[in-house]
Amino acid sequence: MKTILKLTRYGAMNAVRSRWILGYTAFFFLTTEGLMRFGSDSGRTVVSLLNIVLLLIPLVSIVIGTMTVYMNRDFTELLLSQPIERGSLFAGQYLGLALPLVAAFVLGVGVPLLARAGEDGANIGVIVMLLATGKVLTLIFTALAMVVATRFDDRAFGLGAALLLWLMAAVVYDGLMLAMIWLLRDYPLEMPVLAMSIFNPIDLARTLVMLKFDVAALMGYTGAVFEKFFGTALGMSLAASALVFWLCLPFWAGKIVFEKKDF
Amino acid sequence: MHFSRHTAPTLLLLALAYATAFAKTHEISPSAKGGVIARAIASASTGDTLRLRAGVYKEHDIVVGKPLHILAARGDELRVIIDAELRGSSMVFVRANGVTMRGLALRNVPISYMNDNAAIRVEGAQNGVFENLRIDNALFGIYLATSANCRIAGNVLRATKGNESSSGNGIHLWKCDNITVEGNDVQGHRDGIYLEFNRRALVRRNTSQGNMRYGLHFMFSDSCAYESNTFRQNGSGVAVMYSRFVRMTGNKFEQNWGAAAYGVLFKDITDSYMAENRFFKNTTGLYAEGVNRTIIERNEFVNNGWAMKIFGSATDNIVRFNNIIGNSFDVATNSFDNENQFIHNYWSRYEGYDLDRNGIGDVPFHPVRLFSVLVEQQQSSLVLMHSLLVTMLDVAERVIPSLTPETLVDAAPMMKRIDIVPEKLFITKQNHQP
Numbered sequence A: 001m002k003t004i005l006k007l008t009r010y011g012a013m014n015a016v017r018s019r020w021i022l023g024y025t026a027f028f029f030l031t032t033e034g035l036m037r038f039g040s041d042s043g044r045t046v047v048s049l050l051n052i053v054l055l056l057i058p059l060v061s062i063v064i065g066t067m068t069v070y071m072n073r074d075f076t077e078l079l080l081s082q083p084i085e086r087g088s089l090f091a092g093q094y095l096g097l098a099l100p101l102v103a104a105f106v107l108g109v110g111v112p113l114l115a116r117a118g119e120d121g122a123n124i125g126v127i128v129m130l131l132a133t134g135k136v137l138t139l140i141f142t143a144l145a146m147v148v149a150t151r152f153d154d155r156a157f158g159l160g161a162a163l164l165l166w167l168m169a170a171v172v173y174d175g176l177m178l179a180m181i182w183l184l185r186d187y188p189l190e191m192p193v194l195a196m197s198i199f200n201p202i203d204l205a206r207t208l209v210m211l212k213f214d215v216a217a218l219m220g221y222t223g224a225v226f227e228k229f230f231g232t233a234l235g236m237s238l239a240a241s242a243l244v245f246w247l248c249l250p251f252w253a254g255k256i257v258f259e260k261k262d263f
Numbered sequence B: 001m002h003f004s005r006h007t008a009p010t011l012l013l014l015a016l017a018y019a020t021a022f023a024k025t026h027e028i029s030p031s032a033k034g035g036v037i038a039r040a041i042a043s044a045s046t047g048d049t050l051r052l053r054a055g056v057y058k059e060h061d062i063v064v065g066k067p068l069h070i071l072a073a074r075g076d077e078l079r080v081i082i083d084a085e086l087r088g089s090s091m092v093f094v095r096a097n098g099v100t101m102r103g104l105a106l107r108n109v110p111i112s113y114m115n116d117n118a119a120i121r122v123e124g125a126q127n128g129v130f131e132n133l134r135i136d137n138a139l140f141g142i143y144l145a146t147s148a149n150c151r152i153a154g155n156v157l158r159a160t161k162g163n164e165s166s167s168g169n170g171i172h173l174w175k176c177d178n179i180t181v182e183g184n185d186v187q188g189h190r191d192g193i194y195l196e197f198n199r200r201a202l203v204r205r206n207t208s209q210g211n212m213r214y215g216l217h218f219m220f221s222d223s224c225a226y227e228s229n230t231f232r233q234n235g236s237g238v239a240v241m242y243s244r245f246v247r248m249t250g251n252k253f254e255q256n257w258g259a260a261a262y263g264v265l266f267k268d269i270t271d272s273y274m275a276e277n278r279f280f281k282n283t284t285g286l287y288a289e290g291v292n293r294t295i296i297e298r299n300e301f302v303n304n305g306w307a308m309k310i311f312g313s314a315t316d317n318i319v320r321f322n323n324i325i326g327n328s329f330d331v332a333t334n335s336f337d338n339e340n341q342f343i344h345n346y347w348s349r350y351e352g353y354d355l356d357r358n359g360i361g362d363v364p365f366h367p368v369r370l371f372s373v374l375v376e377q378q379q380s381s382l383v384l385m386h387s388l389l390v391t392m393l394d395v396a397e398r399v400i401p402s403l404t405p406e407t408l409v410d411a412a413p414m415m416k417r418i419d420i421v422p423e424k425l426f427i428t429k430q431n432h433q434p
Helices: A002-018 A020-038 A042-071 A073-080 A086-117 A124-151 A155-183 A190-198 A201-212 A214-231 A233-260 B007-022 B036-043 B370-377 B379-384 B388-399
Strands: B025-028 B049-052 B055-057 B062-064 B069-072 B080-083 B092-094 B100-102 B104-107 B118-123 B129-131 B134-136 B140-145 B151-153 B156-158 B171-174 B180-182 B185-187 B193-196 B202-204 B207-209 B214-219 B225-227 B230-232 B237-244 B247-249 B252-254 B262-270 B273-275 B278-280 B284-292 B295-297 B300-302 B306-310 B315-320 B323-325 B329-332 B339-343
Touching: A002 A020, A002 A086, A020 A042, A020 A086, A042 A073, A042 A086, A042 A124, A042 A155, A042 A201, A042 B388, A073 A086, A086 A124, A086 A233, A124 A155, A124 A201, A124 A233, A155 A190, A155 A201, A155 B370, A155 B379, A155 B388, A190 A201, A190 A214, A190 A233, A190 B379, A201 A214, A201 A233, A201 B379, A214 A233, B025 B036, B036 B049, B036 B062, B069 B104, B104 B118, B207 B214, B214 B230, B252 B262, B284 B315, B306 B315, B329 B370, B370 B379, B370 B388
Parallel strands: B025 B049, B049 B069, B055 B080, B062 B092, B069 B100, B080 B104, B092 B118, B100 B129, B104 B134, B118 B140, B129 B151, B134 B156, B140 B171, B151 B180, B156 B185, B171 B193, B180 B202, B185 B207, B193 B214, B202 B225, B207 B230, B214 B237, B225 B247, B230 B252, B237 B262, B247 B273, B252 B278, B262 B284, B273 B295, B278 B300, B284 B306, B295 B315, B300 B323, B306 B329, B315 B339
Antiparallel strands: none
8 A cells, every 4th residue: 555655656646747737737727728718609619618628637637648558667667576576566556647647637627617617607516526537537448548558569550559549538439329310210219329328438428517507408308318317316326336346447457458558 | 351451450450449438447456355356357348457466366258248458557557467376277378359468467378288277378269468467377377269450468377397298389379360470588488479370470589498398389370470489409490391471581580409409490491481580509499391483692500410400391581691600510411413592691611712802702611511412311410520631531522522512502602701790690670569
């Protein structure tokens, strides 16, 4: 446990020292502040932010994560020669990578949003949901980065695989979903669509935030089904456990790969 | 026989002149015996005035069978309370021409599933005036059937919410001619204002909000106008159906938000005119089915789910000089063909340029997004709204349209928001009072 903490602190210090994390924070801060300042109403600002969160967070997390793991390769090998448990080493490296990213996001987006939350009646529920999903997406995609970078030794290949993963989650999955909806458009699809949107963390995050808007009314019957589902304790806990599952699966897979790997 | 538009007022003036020459005024106070108003009506003669003093009159099924003026005494306006105590059928039946009711407070008309119980039920009467009344907890508020040349103005109607089947309409006009409904405030009824089989009705400056079904329900009523009304947060918005020559100007349709709510639902409307209305935050601003030869101009559609849904059955309409701003979808349609003309509108989503600086964009605007076509086919695809894929598809479709109707296009969109002076929305010609 002590090892994990030490490695986390080291990772965090390293991240801050390398300055990209400050740039990342500044980017979020300026975007949010700019949107709040120049956007006409806060609802629209949150929609724009949602687009950024859903697009950029997974991309940045997985790319930066992969690159950092590759860059720290020598240091990792050095540590492996010490009497440290491999599992702790993996967990420490993961947290050292993910937590600064989470902090950057929360500071950059959360501070300007929450500072204004009271004044123009912006929906606190939406903001909280946006922050929560952003955090979870960072954690999930950093874990995926760890898996990819540990699994593939070739950097170019690893980075390609990371980008491919992001593309699958952000675009291709939606494409499949849309194709299915289009092909089966004559059938009632509320439940299949609901199920499919739970199995992709990006879609799930988007759905959760959207339902906090009153967008549900636009969706007619579909919206009613979704609202009813995510409104219940069962639905919410299913959504939450889907996100936790997405968090644990890559972490666990990465840990196994790391523990078995012949460095 | 043909009457000019001035015939009715002239006759009315003559009648008034005749009546005032002989009419008497009766002062009436509430009494423990009850039935005061009914007895006063029985003993009054044509053209008399009954002035009711403040207090509670527990009466119902009052029949007004001769021309009378039933008013609150001076200074007692709205303190004259007629309470039906949820008994009987309608509270007041008006069966004579030239009846005036003013400044009274009527309450507690019982629910009936057999009869349309109303606070004031007018049948086959002309030249009635129903003004400045307050009606609480009534099944129907003011109910006019087969009547003409009446005025319903400045009334406040409040119903406690039941459900659609156990409640009635606020102001209900059935088979009437030349009725003016002005400056009323209706809340909590089934339909705020209901018109069926009317001719030449004028509905203006009313507020109809929080009603269970429609703010205004308008059917088979040709040559009617409604202007400068506010319809807000009604269950399904406003429905205008099966009518010709309808004029709709300066109204506000706001916050009709729900799975089946509209700003305005048009069904089978022909040769009508809609201008300077404001649609704000409705699920669908304008839902047009079977609309023909109608001009829709200088309206504002702001922050709606869909600004307009124009169906294939709508043809030969002109949509021009409207501001369409910040809606999730601008136009949706179910048809690949388009028989309507869209021109010179301002679309906040427009990204074209204006090289010759004449204020009109040089690139046509296609208001139907690919995504809205998909959504029209299967609503579940709305779950992909705001996703990267959908944005990419929309951009691709804009460059090479293949699935969206190519003819539904604004060939000359405006570069700047069109100046529709908001104050102007509420200035209308003052009409003379009968």
